[in-house]
Amino acid sequence: MAAYTPDARSKGIRLSKRTTYDQELVHGILNEVPILHVSFNAPPNDDMPQFPTILPMLGAVGTYKADEDAHIYLHGSSVARLFKLTNGGEIPLCVAGTLIDGYVLALAPFHNSCNYRSAVAFGLGTLLEDPAEIEYALILITNNAIPQRWENSRSQATNAELTSTGILKVRIETASAKVRNGGPSDDRADLKDDALTAKTWTGVVPAYMTLGEPIAGESNKVKQLPEYLDDWVADVNSLNEQKAVNAVDPTEE
Amino acid sequence: MAAYTPDARSKGIRLSKRTTYDQELVHGILNEVPILHVSFNAPPNDDMPQFPTILPMLGAVGTYKADEDAHIYLHGSSVARLFKLTNGGEIPLCVAGTLIDGYVLALAPFHNSCNYRSAVAFGLGTLLEDPAEIEYALILITNNAIPQRWENSRSQATNAELTSTGILKVRIETASAKVRNGGPSDDRADLKDDALTAKTWTGVVPAYMTLGEPIAGESNKVKQLPEYLDDWVADVNSLNEQKAVNAVDPTEE
Known part of the structure; x- marks a missing residue:
C-alpha cells in the first residue's frame, strides 16, 4: 500500500510502534474527522515570539486528476486571514x-x-483559482460530510x-497516523495486588460520535426525511459504534 | 464574567460576531474536548520553511493556587520531543x-x-518540576476525563x-471561543423557489459523543460496574445529546 516518506517533521513526533505512514489510513482519518485542525504561522508581532495559530476548518482529501496525488482541500471564507497569508504563493501548513x-x-x-486514531499531515497550501477545481472541492x-447532499440540494453556485468561497489546496509532503487499540496494560505488581484488583474495575469505555434525530428547520417543507439522509444517520451510528467496540479487541494491542 | 484580552493572535482569526473571550466558556470547551490539539514550532530543518507541528494531547484547565490564574496542563511522556524543546524555559504554544x-x-x-464550539488559546508552556504540582495536574x-477515577484506583504513583511523566503548564496569554448555534440560514431567492423547497429537506442533524457499554478488561475482577462509572456514562450520554439538541434552538441564532 502507498506510504508517505517520513522526514524530520513526521518522524520526530512519532517515535512509537503505533505509528504508520500508510496513505489510505491517513486519508481515511482526515475524512472521518468532522472538523480538522489546521496550524500555520502568521507573521510575528513586534517583540513577540513566533506563535503558531490553529484554526478549526472543514476539509477533505481527494484526487482531482488521475495523474495527481491526493491533496487536502480546506474550506473557508476567501477573506479569512489564513487565505490572505498565501498571497498568491504557498504557505506551510x-x-x-x-x-x-x-x-x-x-x-x-x-x-x-485512550483508544484513538490520529493523523498529522505537513504540506504547502495554495489558494485555488480554477473554478472547475473549486467546484470539485466543494462537492468533495x-x-x-453528508453523502449525496450535493446532488440533493441547489448545487449550482x-x-x-x-x-466569497475560498478553497486551500494542500500538497502533502509528509504525513503519519497513530492508532491505539486494545484494553488496559497494567503493571505486574498492580495485577498481583489482590486488594487493588478486587475493588478496581478495569476495561474500556467505547466512545464515538452519534448522529441524533434530525430536527427540521423552520422553513423546511419536506415532511418525510429523505432516504439518503436516513441512511446516512443509520450508517454513521452503526459504523462508529462498531469501530469503537472493535478497537477494544485485545488481539490488536 | 472574566474575559481574556484579545490581541493580534486571538483577534485576527476571529472576525465574526460569534466570537467571545469569556474565560469560563474557553475553559469549559477545552475541558470537554476528549483530546486537545497542541501546536508548536520545532527548530527549522535546513532549507525548509518553518512548519508548525500539531500533536494530539490529553490535558485540562485548572487553578493550582488560589492566587494564580487558570492554566492549561498538558500530559505527555517526559521524553517526547515537545517536552525537550522547552529546554528549561518557555515555549510558545x-x-x-x-x-x-x-x-x-x-x-x-x-x-x-456546523453547529460547534471551539476554543483556541495562546500561551507559554513550561515543564513542571514541582512534584506536588505534577500530582495536582495528574489528578486534574x-x-x-473520568470523574472520581483517581481516588478509585491505585493513585499513589x-x-x-x-x-517518566511530563506535564506542560501553559500560561494563557490570550484566548477566544467561537460558538455556532441554530438552524440553516438560507438565501431569500432559494426560499422562494418552490420546486427547490418542495424537494430539499433542511434542518439540523445533532451530533455528539456517546459512551458505549463498558467492556471489562481481561484481568478485571470487579463483576459489577462501580456506580461512579455507571453515573459517568449516563451523565455524559444525556448531557451531550441535550447540548446538541439545545444548540438547534433558533432563538439562539
Missing part, C-alpha cells in the same frame, strides 16, 4: 485530525489511556457564492 | 479544541454549516511513573 474510540481504564491512573467536502 | 454539535443542512451547499487530567 500542518493539518491534524483525531478520533477518540474509547477511554482505557487501568488499575493505576498512570496506565490509563460537502459529500464527504451563484457568482457571489463562488467569489 | 497554541492549544485548540473543537466540539461538533450538529450538521446544518441548508437549501444550497454554500449555506451548509484524570478526573476531568511510583517513582518510575513520576519520572
